[in-house]
Amino acid sequence: METAIVSKTFSPKKYKDLNLxxxxxxxxxxxxxxxxxxxxxxKLDELKVKIQSYETSIIDSNQGGRSTTLIKAQNRRELxxxxxxxxxxxxxxxxGAENIIFSAGFDxxxxxxxxxxxxxxxxxxxxxxxxxxxxWLSCDVVDRALFYVFEYCLAPLTAxxxxxxxxxxxxxxxxxxxxxxxxxCFRVAAARTHPSRNWSDPIKSYVI
Numbered sequence: 001m002e003t004a005i006v007s008k009t010f011s012p013k014k015y016k017d018l019n020l021x022x023x024x025x026x027x028x029x030x031x032x033x034x035x036x037x038x039x040x041x042x043k044l045d046e047l048k049v050k051i052q053s054y055e056t057s058i059i060d061s062n063q064g065g066r067s068t069t070l071i072k073a074q075n076r077r078e079l080x081x082x083x084x085x086x087x088x089x090x091x092x093x094x095x096g097a098e099n100i101i102f103s104a105g106f107d108x109x110x111x112x113x114x115x116x117x118x119x120x121x122x123x124x125x126x127x128x129x130x131x132x133x134x135x136w137l138s139c140d141v142v143d144r145a146l147f148y149v150f151e152y153c154l155a156p157l158t159a160x161x162x163x164x165x166x167x168x169x170x171x172x173x174x175x176x177x178x179x180x181x182x183x184x185c186f187r188v189a190a191a192r193t194h195p196s197r198n199w200s201d202p203i204k205s206y207v208i
Contacts, residue, residue, distance in 0.1 A: 003096030004108040006087045010080040017058050017076070023105075024051045024079060027086065030105035037093060037104065043086060050079045118142055118190040121171075121200040128208050132180045135207060138172035139200065142190035149191050150175065155183035155204050167191070178207045 015023055028047050031040055057072035087106055094100035101108055121139035129135055137150050150173050151163040166173055171188075178184060183206045189197035 004094075004098040004101055005096070006091040006094075006101050007107040007109050008084045008087045010083050012076075017072070020076065020079065021051065021055055021058065024054070024083065027083065027105035030103060031086075034103060036100050037090075040089075043089070047082060047086065050075070050082050054079045117196055117198055118145055118192065120198045121148075121188045121190055124186070124188050124200045124203055126186060126203060126205050129174060129176070131176070133178040133207060134174060134176045135178065135186075135205070136172060136174055137186050137188065139188045141171055144192065145171075145190035146192045147190075148173070149189045149197060150186070151188075151199075152178075152184050152186045155185050157185045157202055157204075161185070163187075180207055182207055 054075040057075045060068040061072040123140045127136040150166045153161040185202045187202045189199045
């Protein structure tokens, strides 16, 4: 059985102020009188104090004023840090058992899912660059792609053609140093860590 990992992410990106307050209350409620955690009451008493302080500071900050905003930020940091301590305690006590973690009101990290072959890029387009021998090669975004691989070779395309490869984190790249007046073939593939590639159909164009 896989060991589940307790999530310790409580940042504003994941939890807005009121959402963090609600999450904290869920943890407090579900860990109270929880048979899996018989010796937790002292920690829960401290959590309750931090929740109350944070709630008060949210109300005060809504009235305006720099000092109240700073106090709210400080109380949030203290609450986040305490939730992380409790998450460590739950991780250790549960030994990674998902049902015990969930019973404490915490979440687990999502288990990585295997990503199959990525889709073939669509709407592959070529646009001449501002300098001679330069072109922009692009495609539509491919779902789950980590980066894109771009290739080009001299036309006509044959079994002996040698593809020159470039890569970029975005779906668009500037290819420079091409021979002006020469016809080239271009193609694109979306990529992750696996070496397999699902190439687009080649497109041909003369380079200015």
